[in-house]
Amino acid sequence: MQDPIASNLIDRLQEQIRLANAKGDFAEVARLAVLATEANELLNEARHLDEELASITASLPAFQNSAPTPFASDGPSGISSPDPVPKPHILDRDESSDANALRTSMGLLRSQLEVVMDWSAAGYNLSKEVIACRRPTATLRLFVERIWQVMGPEKLALLHAVRTGRGPLVSRRPEEEFVNRAQNTLYAHHSIGDSGWFVLTHSETKDKIDHIRQAAELMGLSVVVNSADRHESPTSSSHDEEDADQI
Numbered sequence: 001m002q003d004p005i006a007s008n009l010i011d012r013l014q015e016q017i018r019l020a021n022a023k024g025d026f027a028e029v030a031r032l033a034v035l036a037t038e039a040n041e042l043l044n045e046a047r048h049l050d051e052e053l054a055s056i057t058a059s060l061p062a063f064q065n066s067a068p069t070p071f072a073s074d075g076p077s078g079i080s081s082p083d084p085v086p087k088p089h090i091l092d093r094d095e096s097s098d099a100n101a102l103r104t105s106m107g108l109l110r111s112q113l114e115v116v117m118d119w120s121a122a123g124y125n126l127s128k129e130v131i132a133c134r135r136p137t138a139t140l141r142l143f144v145e146r147i148w149q150v151m152g153p154e155k156l157a158l159l160h161a162v163r164t165g166r167g168p169l170v171s172r173r174p175e176e177e178f179v180n181r182a183q184n185t186l187y188a189h190h191s192i193g194d195s196g197w198f199v200l201t202h203s204e205t206k207d208k209i210d211h212i213r214q215a216a217e218l219m220g221l222s223v224v225v226n227s228a229d230r231h232e233s234p235t236s237s238s239h240d241e242e243d244a245d246q247i
Contacts, residue, residue: 009039038135114132122151137190178202188201205227
């Protein structure tokens with residue numbers, strides 16, 4: 001069950017995105033889309049924490065009768081509800097390609113993981129895009145969704161070859177391929193739009209950067225990754241910063 005106040009917030013954001021899109025104000029669409037993604041990520045995290053607390057409480061016999069009721073799960077353990085598909089910021093071709101300048105111009109100074117995608121390197125006549133959500137999980141998910149949206153669903157099958165240490169980066173069978181055998185639970189993952197595929201997000205930020213780069217190389221994309229206020233070349237490494245999905 002979702003909090004009615006939170007549900008109303010998501011509905012309002014989606015309506016504002018629709019209105020901005022109808023007006024052709026794509027900068028506003030991108031700004032609101034990032035907020036919608038972050039709001040959904042926070043809701044999913046709150047639901048996950050509630051379930052964890054209920055599990056811990058249930059493990060204490062003296063408090064079993066007073067265990068809080070967790071939010072209803074939207075699916076098997078580890079699966080997050082499908083979020084609205086946001087649109088990244090689209091860069092004009094004459095805008096600076098420097099990631100720090102782009103981030104400043106977008107007002108996204110607090111983003112923990114940002115990706116600048118150059119579609120022209122893969123032969124697409126599209127402007128550069130920057131994906132910059134507050135949580136690294138949202139940035140990785142949106143990066144994979146953009147590959148699906150622009151390059152087609154068949155490309156997701158190729159991304160299955162990217163290994164994460166916990167399974168493939170994407171899968172159609174998360175209940176089989178995203179399993180934490182030690183705890184008999186599923187690693188955190190998110191749906192990729194309505195493609196029927198899921199992306200594994202249970203990893204540290206430095207690992208997400210590696211996964212993004214591997215995926216970009218497979219797709220023939222040129223990307224620049226910026227992490228925790230550091231400018232990163234496509235081949236440089238990130239400092240070790242853990243993401244909330246490691247719970």
